[in-house]
Amino acid sequence: MFVKRNLSVITAFLVIAAMFVTGEVKSNAAGAGASSDTTVYVTKTGDCYHSSGCNSLRKSCISITLQEAIDDGYKPCRNCYPVALDTVPLTSEVEEEIEALKTYEGNTKEFNAYTYYMNNIDLQIEIGPDGDALLEHFIEQGKEEERIAKEEKRR
DSSP states (O other), X not given: OHHHHHHHHHHHHHHXXXXXXXXXXXXXXXXXXXXXXXXXXXXXXOSEEBOTTOGGGSSOOEEEEHHHHHHTTOEEOTTXXXXXXXXXXXXXXHHHHHHHGGGOTTOOSSOOHHXXXXXXXXXXXXXXXXXXXXXXXXXXXXXXXXXXXXXXXOO
């Protein structure tokens, strides 16, 4: 049992290490491989797009393309984590820009650029790791949309 568990851990580590070495790490691993014509689902009244089978689709289920969902302002569901458009492989420069969001000068008790970026896949695609643009989006739209913009306190 002990050997089997350790073998699983070592295998997982090697797979992740291989992804970093080959440069195939994507900023949105859950959505890797999606294209603009991928089918996603929306509801009559919601503001999120969903994967097939999501519990949020019980009352209504309208199929549209991923590109249409993004163009219409739908956000990815936080319950089913649907696909997102392909993103570019992370370079060390982009990784540094993302890391710099942690110490962005515009961070406050209400807004953290790194948290906002990491919790909003659509903004990773639309805006990228630009602290000023992320803050502007939060002020103009994100606050009203109740997007996650600060670190939640753990109990």
